[in-house]
Amino acid sequence: MFVHLRQQLNEIIGQALRGLYDQDTQSPPLAGQAPVILIDFPADKQHGEFSCNIAMQLSRVLKKNPMTIAQDILPAVQTGLSASAIAPYIEKVQVKAPGFINFYVSLKGFHAVIEDVLKQKGRFGISQYGRGQKFCLEFVSANPTGPLTVAHGRQAAVGDSLVNILKAVGFDAQKEYYVNDEGNQINILGRCIEARVRQALGVDAAFPEDGYQGDYVRTIAQEFMRKQKIKTIADLDRQPAEAFRHFGADHLMAVIQKDLEDFDVHFDIWSYQSRIATTRAIEEVLADLKAKEFIYESEGALWFKSTLWGDDKDRVVRKSNGEYTYLMPDIVYHKDKFSRGFKRIVDILGPDHHGYISRIKAAAGALGKSPDDLDVVIVQLATIYRNGKPVSMSTRRGEFISLREVMEEVGKDAARFFFLMRQTNAPLEFDLELAKKESAENPVYYIQYAHARIHSIIRKAKEENRLAPKISGSSGLEAVEEIDLVRKIGSYPEILVTCAKQLEPFGLVRYLQELAGCFHKFYDACRVLDDDLNITCERLALIEGARIVLANGLRLLGVAAPEKM
Secondary structure (H helix, E strand, O other): OHHHHHHHHHHHHHHHHHHHHOOOOOOOOOOOOOOOOOEEOOOOHHHOOEEEOHHHHHHHHHOOOHHHHHHHHHHHHHHHHHOOOOHHHEEEEEEEOOOEEEEEEOHHHHHHHHHHHHHHHHHOOOOOOOOOOEEEEEOOOOOOOOOOEHHHHHHHHHHHHHHHHHHHOOOEEEEEEEEOOOOHHHHHHHHHHHHHHHHHOOOOOOOOOOOOOOHHHHHHHHHHHHHHOOOOHHHHHOOOHHHHHHHHHHHHHHHHHHHHHHOOOOOOEEEEHHHHOOHHHHHHHHHHHHHOOOEEEEOOEEEEOHHHHOOOOOEEEEOOOOOEOOHHHHHHHHHHHHHOOOOEEEEEEOHHHOOHHHHHHHHHHHOOOOHHHEEEEEOOOEEEEEOOEEOOOEOOOOEOOEHHHHHHHHOHHHHHHHHOOOOOOOOEEEEHHHHHOOOOOOHHHHHHHHHHHHHHHHHHHHHOOOOOOOOOOOOOOOOHHHHHHHHHHHOHHHHHHHHHHHOOOHHHHHHHHHHHHHHHHHHHHOOOOOOOHHHHHHHHHHHHHHHHHHHHHHHHOOOOOOOOO
């Protein structure tokens, strides 16, 4: 309902402006200068449910005081509103300094919000905002050289939730994992496994200095020996060199896929570097870039003219020894993604990829796409805190807490929610003790408890043969806490659109915390199962609306909405 009201108010204001400034003159003052009409939710509830700053935007164009402009616009807006179908849902329109036009929703309008939620249920918030736009979101894409870490867990929670939100507002969004199963890191893994196998056979084999020290390498080595029936050095020496890296990568990919499955992250596409960035594919793309004069040779190396698209320097794609840098396979991979018809590509990466943004956007330009068709979302690191102290971690040294360990300690729901509790571009502190608390201090528990409490109230109402949740329109929704709760419920669809626009799921997390807070305040102030049956019905409808939105929002975040706690 709020979405519909905003759309209609936007049209009414637009008509008022055209009637005031674009008629009966050969030189209308807004010709080619009319600003975009923006209608927002005011931070101060004393200023109504909707607020428009068009008068302040017009002040510079019309060279008039914004309060004067707002007062000039007001009668035309009121006239347009009175003739509109939404007139019963708007109680009044007022001008407030320094020039805002504020709209106040009527009791009938608030009733309509709840009726809308009860009617749509699980589809409340679903829209066609992004209809026809095909998105590809690539995230996690951890090298199969070790288990998933908490950094990967945060990326997984961000990416999966973002895809869910994009789908909810109409985008055709797909989740993709790019498996880097080629290159130096995989070769190092293979050498580490071979060294551990030799050590297990009693050989004093040197372990690679830059190798992976985790115990998981020993586990893989033991599994390799069992599967390949290796009991002696002679058995080992019959193994081809690539056998170790292939076995290790396959083993770890199975572990990664299981971790993601248990984290409730299910990818639509699994792309492999070995299949996409083949030697032939690299040579074809390189030849195409050369033909477009985006490649030049210097000091025996091949350079990509990334500065043509704003990069701070050109980038080497093939070294003087003939070896390709990681950028070249990445260009091939992004060409493959664009060839699959995606309108926009989103790469969700860790903080060590900040310098990568300009060069990969340049690659999009060189491939004939707009750099704006490629978004790079940087997800900052998550620091695990135990007993109030940060846990030191190093993947290479084998000193880290895996995503699996976090899930087993705090549960999937708490893990997913806590990974989303800060904006993606901000570092995150993950307090294990807090995530396990069953109290209002724990944000995810606070929200889930609100959902469960509402279930309990409605269940009790049914047991007492009270009336079902229903908006009668004759009473209720008059207390401040009731109105605040309706306002918050009604803003949910707009929250989803904003999250989609910003490619940022944190807004939904914050919203659900605020919605749960509004419910708890309402519950403390207002008696739901009242002696007045009309009030009881209205308040049951109100909290059922809150429950539906809590469940819908938690579902998009991949978090359960329990009926009992």
